[in-house]
Amino acid sequence: MTTEQQLIAVAAANDSEALEALFNQYLPLINKVIRRFYIRHYELEDWYQEARLCCFQTCQHFDASRDSKFGAFFKLCWQNYATGLVRRHLAAKRIGETQNISLEESVSGGFMPSQAMMDTTTLDMYLCQLPGLFETLTPPEKAAWQRMVSGDHLSEGLTEYQFRRARTSCRKKFAGLLDTNLFSDQWRCGGH
DSSP states (O other), rough: OOHHHHHHHHTTOHHHHHHHHHHHHHHHHHHHHHHHOOOOOOOOOHHHHHHHHHHHHHHHHHOOOOOOOOHHHHHHHHHHHHHHHHHHHHHHHHHHHTTTHHHHHHHHHHHOHHHHHTTTTHHHHHHOOOOOOHHOOOOHHHHHHHHHHTTSSSTSSSSSHHHHHHHHHHHHHHHHHHHHHHHHHTTTOOOO
């Protein structure tokens, strides 16, 4: 049994010093894989901790009787492990996107999110701004707004291009209204 095989066997048996020695031996390979990936807010020490865990798991699964090299096996395991970390991070990032609701859908009643998914106070504050917004819209924008709220994708009397422009204008005006009124002391339902 070679020194590396002894080190692997001892590390697999929960010896932290043997694991650290093995980790340091393969540190250039670990760094090479780390440079290929990026996870926001992950520092080098976080990556090293993950690499230690992967190294330990690799030691536990390595079978020297198959005439394979530990280095090649660890490289494959570490690349897969790092790829999995990035995938989990990206999946966790998308969770928030799946819980977003469209204001148009909630106003039209086409979608009623659960209480856990929305802050009703914030939605109520947004809805209080709708009467003020409607007063500022041009006739084509009013037609587009009414169609959006009813769930239609085109407005009578407007071409598709005019409808898209009016819809975009409505959204900009609504965002502007929220920006100017969101933090004002006068922002209350019926208190304009």
